[in-house]
Amino acid sequence: MTEKVIIIGSGPAGLTAAIYASRADLNPLMIEGFNRGGQLMITTDVENYPGFPDGIMGPDLMEQFRKQAERFGTRLITADVTAVDFAQRPFKVWVGQDEYEAGSVIISTGASARWLGIPGEEKLRGYGVSACATCDGFFFRDKEIAVVGGGDSAMEEALFLTKFASKVTIIHRRDEFRASKIMAQRALDHGKIEVMWDTVVEEVLGDQSVSGLKIRNKNTEDVEDIPVDGLFVAIGHDPNTGIFQGQVELDDEGYIIADGTRTSVEGVFAGGDVVDKVYRQAVTAAGMGCAAALDAERWLEEQEAT
Amino acid sequence: MGNNTVEATDQNFSEIVGSETPTLVDFWAEWCGPCKMMNEPLEQIATENSGKLTVAKLNVDDNQSTAMNYEVMSIPTLIIFQEGVEKKRLVGARSKAQLESELAEFV
Numbered sequence: 001m002t003e004k005v006i007i008i009g010s011g012p013a014g015l016t017a018a019i020y021a022s023r024a025d026l027n028p029l030m031i032e033g034f035n036r037g038g039q040l041m042i043t044t045d046v047e048n049y050p051g052f053p054d055g056i057m058g059p060d061l062m063e064q065f066r067k068q069a070e071r072f073g074t075r076l077i078t079a080d081v082t083a084v085d086f087a088q089r090p091f092k093v094w095v096g097q098d099e100y101e102a103g104s105v106i107i108s109t110g111a112s113a114r115w116l117g118i119p120g121e122e123k124l125r126g127y128g129v130s131a132c133a134t135c136d137g138f139f140f141r142d143k144e145i146a147v148v149g150g151g152d153s154a155m156e157e158a159l160f161l162t163k164f165a166s167k168v169t170i171i172h173r174r175d176e177f178r179a180s181k182i183m184a185q186r187a188l189d190h191g192k193i194e195v196m197w198d199t200v201v202e203e204v205l206g207d208q209s210v211s212g213l214k215i216r217n218k219n220t221e222d223v224e225d226i227p228v229d230g231l232f233v234a235i236g237h238d239p240n241t242g243i244f245q246g247q248v249e250l251d252d253e254g255y256i257i258a259d260g261t262r263t264s265v266e267g268v269f270a271g272g273d274v275v276d277k278v279y280r281q282a283v284t285a286a287g288m289g290c291a292a293a294l295d296a297e298r299w300l301e302e303q304e305a306t
Numbered sequence: 307m308g309n310n311t312v313e314a315t316d317q318n319f320s321e322i323v324g325s326e327t328p329t330l331v332d333f334w335a336e337w338c339g340p341c342k343m344m345n346e347p348l349e350q351i352a353t354e355n356s357g358k359l360t361v362a363k364l365n366v367d368d369n370q371s372t373a374m375n376y377e378v379m380s381i382p383t384l385i386i387f388q389e390g391v392e393k394k395r396l397v398g399a400r401s402k403a404q405l406e407s408e409l410a411e412f413v
Binding site: 034035036037040041042043044057058059078079080125126127128130132134135136138139140209230 | 335337338339340341342343346366367373377378379380381383397398399401
């Protein structure tokens with residue numbers, strides 16, 4: 001059986017596409033991925049999603065999206081797509097050995113947290129090195145923690161960690177944050193937060209768990225070891241496009257190149273953080289997912305007409 | 307809590323993991339998104355390996371001393387015990403297939 005539309009990925013973009021495609025009677029199949037719900041699943045309070053004046057928890061918001069998609073008949077597969085073939089129509093999508101065919105595809109696989117790629121980091125992941133303050137902050141009660149990064153997510157992580165930690169040091173490679181003013185100011189004003197400017201982390205120290213960091217000041221070139229019990233990495237994201245290499249055009253950073261929601265392959269659409277490196281908000285992703293579904297619907301109608 | 311998993315607590319922990327039957331303990335919390343993804347696969351694994359493997363869930367909010375004893379620093383953390391001894395530790399969410407291959411040596 002050939003599906004009308006397969007949606008790959010289940011963050012705000014994918015689930016909004018699913019809601020619109022379902023309501024347009026396209027009976028979409030969503031392959032939501034093992035990490036379903038996307039990045040909002042590892043956040044706490046979402047304060048800037050319109051319609052929730054008191055804020056909402058990220059996982060709760062995604063549960064609502066999912067329920068709404070299911071209400072209109074979206075079928076969900078909780079597994080990762082392992083390969084795709086967009087060279088001919090119908091398009092083919094594989095989940096392990098299972099093959100699916102589709103007249104159109106919407107890609108909304110989002111992005112994942114980037115790591116520093118320094119010695120000690122991978123070995124100590126889960127043993128003091130983390131990219132998810134909301135998952136792991138709890139275990140650092142009365143401990144000293146470092147957060148690397150200078151954007152909104154670094155500020156959020158640092159502020160969240162002050163609930164548990166005795167001290168949070170933000171280590172940033174520049175002399176100012178690129179975070180929004182409101183978030184940067186909240187962090188700078190916080191009594192438990194200190195900032196080390198113009199500083200990079202060169203190595204994570206520790207045997208069984210994190211005991212400290214080797215850091216270097218970029219101005220003075222001084223290298224020193226500082227004791228910390230935890231390192232939270234919040235230095236940005238990379239698009240999840242590994243399986244699309246050679247299938248649709250990607251830019252140098254791996255983002256899908258799209259004209260609106262149209263990728264380089266006719267009939268394959270994309271929306272959300274897998275395309276967008278500028279806004280990267282839940283609400284913009286949702287908007288792009290809606291546009292992708294409307295574009296897919298229109299395109300399928302044109303195909304039938306010819 | 308699923309039908310085929312047992313609830314581990316600070317009080318009953320040593321009794322639960324002391325068994326000869328291998329016991330998989332899932333350290334989780336309500337506020338942990340990735341932990342929720344583990345519910346379904348763990349429930350299935352508990353059902354499919356009934357009698358060969360006990361699957362227990364420990365809420366780290368309510369049972370902090372056990373979580374601290376085992377130096378859990380990230381959740382979900384899954385620890386496999388046999389006769390009270392830690393045999394294997396998995397940190398971070400896993401799919402059902404990944405879990406099955408990690409558990410193969412115990413069931």
